[in-house]
């Protein structure tokens with residue numbers, strides 16, 4: 001049975017004060033949440049400290065949004081695996097399309113970050129997905145196969161989550177049809193040596209579409225952006241039927 005994982009990706013949102021307010025309104029909503037799912041919050045670095053304390057003893061796991069491949073060094077603006085694990089971070093998002101687009105992340109640096117995350121005991125969430133232009137040019141399959149082939153060189157598939165995030169569906173309200181997301185995720189699974197790797201869908205996941213998404217047989221969870229920022233909407237998502 002593959003693990004179900006619902007992860008919020010807060011991107012560059014929420015100060016510490018806003019994080020405290022979120023927790024006040026969110027944590028109590030988990031009392032009835034079924035045990036069959038892992039819940040993760042991937043937050044800005046400045047929120048990790050407060051969450052590390054506040055989430056202690058709760059069932060919500062802590063995630064970061066980046067990790068460098070070196071243990072330490074002169075890499076201004078970066079963060080290392082040991083710095084994250086020391087404060088209780090368990091997951092890290094790697095290769096998000098916003099990092100690939102705005103920060104020159106390549107399949108090669110994605111691969112270095114994935115291996116470093118695993119080396120320091122973190123579970124990476126590898127993001128793959130095509131742009132609208134690539135989809136229209138019928139390049140979705142070849143692009144994803146290439147992202148996986150290059151990104152996963154020497155990566156341990158026993159400690160890995162993959163998120164399929166079509167770029168055109170991110171933050172647009174234009175969700176990928178769940179049947180199509182299921183098809184692409186099936187393709188991703190066919191490229192893996194371990195068929196039990198949990199594979200999430202991400203891109204305009206909302207309270208009103210999460211049940212349909214999670215009903216798809218290949219989809220093992222969701223990577224949620226905007227809808228994870230609001231306690232009641234994220235609560236509805238983690239409590240999918």
Ligand SMILES: O=C[C@H](O)COP(=O)(O)O
Nearest residue numbers: 009170171203204225226
């Ligand atoms: O990592 C999360 C994704 O980029 C999805 O963002 P979104 O739910 O706001 O579309």
